[in-house]
Amino acid sequence: MTVTVNRSGPGGPARLLRAEWTKFRTVRGWVIAMTAGALVIVLLGLSSASGSHASCDNGPTEAVCPAAPVGPGGEAVEDKFYFVHRTLAGNGSITAQVTSMTGQIRKPDVTPGVRNVVPGLVPWAKAGVMVKQSTRQGSAYAAMMITGAHGVRMQHDFTHDVAGRPGGVSKDSPRWLRLTRSGDTLTGYESTDGTDWAEVGTARLSGLPATVEIGLFAASPGDLTVTQGDLGGSISAARFTETTAVFDRVDLEGETSGDAWRNDDIGVTKAPDGSSHHPGRAGESGGTFSVTGVGDIAPSIEGQTVERTLTGVPAGLIVVIVVAVMFVTAEYRRGLIRTTLLAVPRRGRMLAAKAFTIATVTFVAGLAASAITLTFGTRLLRANGNLILPVSWLTEVRVVVGTAALLAVAAVLALALGALFRRSVGAVITAVVLIVVPHVLATTSVLPDTAARWLLRVTPAAGFAIQQSIPEYAHVLGHYAPIAGFYPLAPWAGFAVPAGYAALALGLAVVRLRRRDA
Amino acid sequence: MQATIEVTGLRKRFGPTVALDGMSFTVKPGQVTGFVGPNGAGKSTTMRVILGLDAVEKGSALIGGRPYRSLRTPLRHIGALLDAAALQPSRSARNHLLWLAHSQGLGAGRVDEVLEQVGLTSVARRKAGGFSLGMRQRLGIAAALLGDPPVLMLDEPVNGLDPEGIVWIRGFLRSLAAEGRAVLVSSHLMSELQDTADHLVVVGRGRVVADTGVAGLIADTSKGRVTLRTTAPEHAMSALAPVGATVTVIEHDTLIVSGLPAERVVALLNADAVPFSEVAAHRATLEEAYLDLTRDAVEFRGATR
Incomplete structure (x- = not known):
């Protein structure tokens, strides 16, 4: 068959x-x-x-919320700090000695209606020297800094973070920070005596223009508290903090235009009447700078x-x-x-x-x-x-x-x-x-x-x-x-x-x- | 490819119960082989072993010389109908055959052919869930034919069919065997295989009781038996019994006489003036032959498996 x-x-x-x-x-x-x-x-x-609707109040009226600044990597960023700066053309460097870093934190009110502010630093309070493309929020930057609890760090473009030596600063043990620009490359150094320098890291900021802003900064993110809810889950709240850093022996090398330092409260929140809400500040006397800042320079995770x-x-x-x-x-x-x-x-x-x-x-x-x-x-x-x-x-x-x-x-x-x-x-x-x-x-x-x-x-x-x-x-x-x-x-x-x-x-x-x- | 099924020494237990106890037989091409035995004799288990569904402790089952599980497109080697109710009710008859065809590398054209062959073309696109048992049997047979296999194996295909369907399936099985295929048909009722099977494999308690041709079996069972039709059965019995004949009454006017040739029966009845209308050599039914064969093993009927 x-x-x-x-x-x-x-x-x-x-x-x-x-x-x-x-x-x-x-x-x-x-x-x-x-x-x-x-x-x-x-x-x-x-x-x-x-x-799901959202709007931001602008005094008595509701308004469209302003778009969050966007960093060089495309991510939403928090870019809010006090900046004392000058304009640098071409290559150069900034060196400063940080002799003090202090701050205050608003804690939950003990007596209702009475602000409960205590001295202290949040772990990621930061102050130091910075090179930034411009004063526009979200523009490229690199910075050497002292932090509240994480020692010396080199950070750039919001998402990058390199650890230096741990420890804080005081009058007896100041820290020296230095940031040099050479083309697209920024290199960060730290020192305890201003003589022996250790490299912390380098950052490539591709496309950094020839003219940049260079100077001193301070920022202090909100104090985050997370409390467990009664039925599981949790409630998180962030409260106002600020930090004040004292800089000495500030030395700028390179071609800086003009001889005046300019102060900018980058990204400060404006109240409806146009005044600044929780402003930062800075002062200089005899070459000693005191810079107080509120806010953070970091990727945003809220939204x-x-x-x-x-x-x-x-x-x-x-x-x-x-x-x-x-x-x-x-x-x-x-x-x-x-x-x-x-x-x-x-x-x-x-x-x-x-x-x-x-x-x-x-x-x-x-x-x-x-x-x-x-x-x-x-x-x-x-x-x-x-x-x-x-x-x-x-x-x-x-x-x-x-x-x-x-x-x-x-x-x-x-x-x-x-x-x-x-x-x-x-x-x-x-x-x-x-x-x-x-x-x-x-x-x-x-x-x-x-x-x-x-x-x-x-x-x-x-x-x-x-x-x-x-x-x-x-x-x-x-x-x-x-x-x-x-x-x-x-x-x-x-x-x-x-x-x-x-x-x-x-x-x-x-x-x-x-x-x-x- | 040989159109055969060879079963050798199958042994299998379900817990303490012996289901198969050295089952051995061969199904040859060109004929319909009846696979008979009481319920629980091991017919279905044997078929499932042949099809690779159940494992055995010992023995082998080969289709055309190869074990089922080694076949890559098995439906082209053997077609089987086990359970006509095994259908996804919401799938149409045609689509049921279509996925089977695709699994064997066959196309939709072959599906339409077998639908035509079993007479389901007009209901091909209806949901199989609405089919009568008879239509399901036809669909199951269509599935068995899909790969145009040289071997066919059908488990109780007559079950639930109407008389017309029974006539159809008998003719169909005969024509498949006439094409040279090996056809194995199981049944627990011998009468269902009358006029269908050429060969019988009779099983009981997991083993083969008889493996014989149907024609010879009927001749053997009929041998020496005479059918007698009379209006005076008692008179006839008293005339025939004293000379050594065994007389069985099967109807009020019909007796089966064994132990005497027909001529002697006629002579004895005439001598005693017993009226009779018919004396004929008896032609046994398959049922009688089966009862003869299994008389020694009546205890099967009491067995649970």
Whole structure:
């Protein structure tokens, strides 16, 4: 007899994937549910964005909030300090001895209505010498500084920070700071005696113009206090502080135009009547400068983030989990799994093809949903007056693609659980408890920060870290907690956690499928 | 490729129960082989072992000389119908066959061919969940035919079919065997295989009880038996019993006489003036042959597996 079957066709893996894809697309309920899951992400995201309005009060009237200054790296920055400076043309350097650094901090009022101000320095209070492109907020700079509790530092362009020697300053142990400019390269030095100099670091400020501002500065960020709420969660508050540094033996080398030092309170907050709110100040007598500053020179971590538009993802994820579980348990329920195993006796490959199919379908749906939501959600937020912390397009792509990948990995985990349990309800509940519940617990005001961080390290919910667009900065004191959108693991490290869970569950499912009679 | 199934020494236990106890037989091409035995005799387990679904402790099952799990496009080697209800109810008949076809590297054209072959073309795009048992059986057979395999194996295909469907499937199986395919059909009722099977593998308690051709089996069972139709059965019995005949009443006017040739029966009845309307050499049914074969193993009926 002759077997008259066309033997040309796709090879093994392609055949399996095509068969599983045909299975998926021919059950209308699954296609509709997956589409609905994507729509849930879009609609929840856009509706929360359209409901979020922001405005800034300008005396009696409300006004559009001013845009935050943007640093050379494109990030939103805080650029607020007192600057005593001159203009430097070409190469040159500034040297100064810091003999004192003191400050005051406003603490929570003990007697209501009476300001409770105590002497002291916040850890990242900073004062020193600086070369800055211009007095425009957000322009490039490099600075050598003494800090409240982190010793000598060299910082540049807001996000870069290099540690020098630890310790503070006093009359008995002053610190010398020096910053030299040579072309695009700024080099920072420190010394305890003005004779022996140690290099702290260098910074390349590419495109730095020939003429720059050079001088002394002081800044003091708000005092951050985080208190645990009664029902878990936490409340953070920042209160006014200022710092005053005393500089001696200031020496400028290079071609400085004019002979007067100019004082600028960069970025000072203006009250509605035009007066400065918490102004800084400076004075000079006999070559000794005293500079008092308020504010910070650092990347801003306060504001809306692009990923805030993706609030619908956990809800969409539940739908994805249900579909992924059904994709395998429906076969067990009807005994169709035997038909599948007749067609594909290599069981591991069969399950792998199934996992790949549901992952691809979920990825495509998730990619469309998160791209639409992020694009239009951020537009809506901006249109409603919200300030969104800008991020590079690469970061936006990572957030969108990472969200889709997270959904896909969760789908694989759910599918593997379905294959292990062979029952829909148990598998769906387990998957939701593993992925969605920890995320909800950790990012709402339910758990203390420590517990929330642990949940986001050890459960598959760690994968949501892929959505974090603003990194944690070691040199900026912030409330880096899950509730504020900061995850304990780096984006891809966090993503690796659910990926590991999915791989493990799929492996166990394959072993079980191979060992048992179908 | 040889169109055969070779089963050798299968042993399998479910806990303390022995399911397969040295099951061995061969299914040859060009004929329909009936796979018969009471429920729990090991038919379905054997079929699942052949199809690589269940593992065995000992023994081998080969399709055309190869174990099922080594086949890359198995549906082109063997088509099987195990459970006609194994369908995703919301998927159409055509789409059910389509994913199976894709898994074997076959196209939609082949799907339409088998739908036509089993007479489901007009309902191909309807959801399989709404199908009657008969339509599901046809769909299951279409799936078995998809890869145009040289070997077919059907577990209780007649179950739940209407009389028209039973006639159809018998003819269909015969035509498949006539094309040179090896066809194995299981049943727990021997009568279902009447006029269908050429060969029988009778099983009980996990092993083969008889492995024989149908024609010879019926001849053996019929041998020495005479059907007698009479209006006076008691009179006939008293005439025939004293000379050593065994007489069984099967209907009020029909007796089976064994131990005497037909001519002797006629002579004895005439001598005693017993009225009769018919004396004929008996043609046994497959059911009788089966009962004969399994008489020694009646305890099967009490066994749970």
